[in-house]
Amino acid sequence: MQRALVGAALLAVILGLFGVFMVPRKLSFMADGIAHASLFGIAVGLLVGGMPLLWAIGLAAILGCFLAKISDNESIPMDAVIGICLVGGMSGALITMTFIPGYKPELFSYLFGSILGIEWGDIYILGTLTVVTLVMFKLQWRTLVITTIHNDLSKVLGLKANTAKYFLFIGTSIALIGGVKLLGVILISALLVIPYSSASLIGKSLKSCVILTQIIAVAGTIVGIFISYIFDFPTGPAIGLLLVAIYILSATYAKIRSQPIWKSQHTPSD
């Protein structure tokens, strides 16, 4: 339980931060694409007997690099390419599975997550990943914000847009696979997409949205783990459903706030 809480909090922090830039860039689908495609890496790992997650991380990094490379090409539809990666990865995984003899219960833990499977070794790896990610965000934050607004502007300002882009794509891909043990391939995109999507409905500035994203992501995962523990629900779906509930509440609040009556009561006199 202790390991699960620490691991979940670390993952929530980094995936929430990546979501701040992936969601406004309309790249939410990439989370699903990468996570599903990485199943092929997991299947290969199970087949050859190595560490399945390392294979998945390798594959995710390659896919992230590839998607970053093509992202500037306006003639290539990103969502279609991500969809192709998803289909290719899943199909490759299922075909590879046919070569593995016997029943493979690990596969289900990768598909749906297995929070109790997290060990201290995983926490150390996640901790290192979190520190590296936070340092990179600190260095690349301005460039990421400006490239999210307008790529050309970053070039005029002399910012290294490509470094920021590759960090975002490859970092997101690796972080997603880092969370596969927690939420599973199927639900991991929830941590990337929902916290910022909810925060952007409530927040009134980028800074407030980033803070709210972190609160929603960390609180959502930790409370989700407690709910799953108390009611004996599977952890991944418990966290996923809680995040969806937070999104619905945020959307409802945003809708109410946009009503003329509310506005007239709360608009500053200036």
Next chain:
Amino acid sequence: MTSKVFSSQANIIECEEITVIRDNKEILCAASCCVPRNSLTFLVGENGTGKTTLVQTMLGILPQREGKISVHSLNREKVNIGYVPQSIEFPKQLQLTVAEYLRYVSNLDTEDIHNSLKTVDFPLSHLRKTINQLSGGQRQKLLLAAELSRKPDILFLDEPLSNVDDTGEKHILDVILEIKNKGVTIILITHDWQMVSTYADHVICLNKNFLCEQGTSCICKNSLSKVNIKQIQKITPDPLNTHDGYCYIENV
């Protein structure tokens, strides 16, 4: 195309026979032009002639396949360049406020933010609004304020008045003339010939027909008096028959 001897003292930007290909289509072909230092240079031409492409190539956003672009500094310091695009589609989910935008683009403190917004007559009460809550004209003013605050040596403006009302237009024009008088070189894309004939120091014309048919050059180098600019204005309604005339009016 006749080769020209450029002067790095007189010209801040020189493009020599540049060819730019975009989406497998040749937009500029062996095009040459120069931008005189401390001038208000207008970039004119019909839609699709490559005005924005030329600006983005000068800025280094687009690569040129052939040719050379030189930006000359009078001292050894790097030339600081500003760019206000025609419009920016701000992502709706990035809840960036006006103050945050200015901080990210220009690294300004609060006092400088206020000053730059006052310069373009942007209401300070909107400072905490998100950019998505602004009108098109207000966004245009914000983009200009951000670039002005970076104190550029050269400022590229891509149709800066397209979303601005009459009062705002007058104010922005005054601001442009004021910063030009302070020594900033301004390159402005416009379709407004009235403005060109009134304010231009230098005009670069792009002609789609000339580019397509001749395939050798698409830009004319002009150092026009205001009278000549008015002559250009007269012939533009029928560019098919007169493109040679308005592409190559030089040093008159």
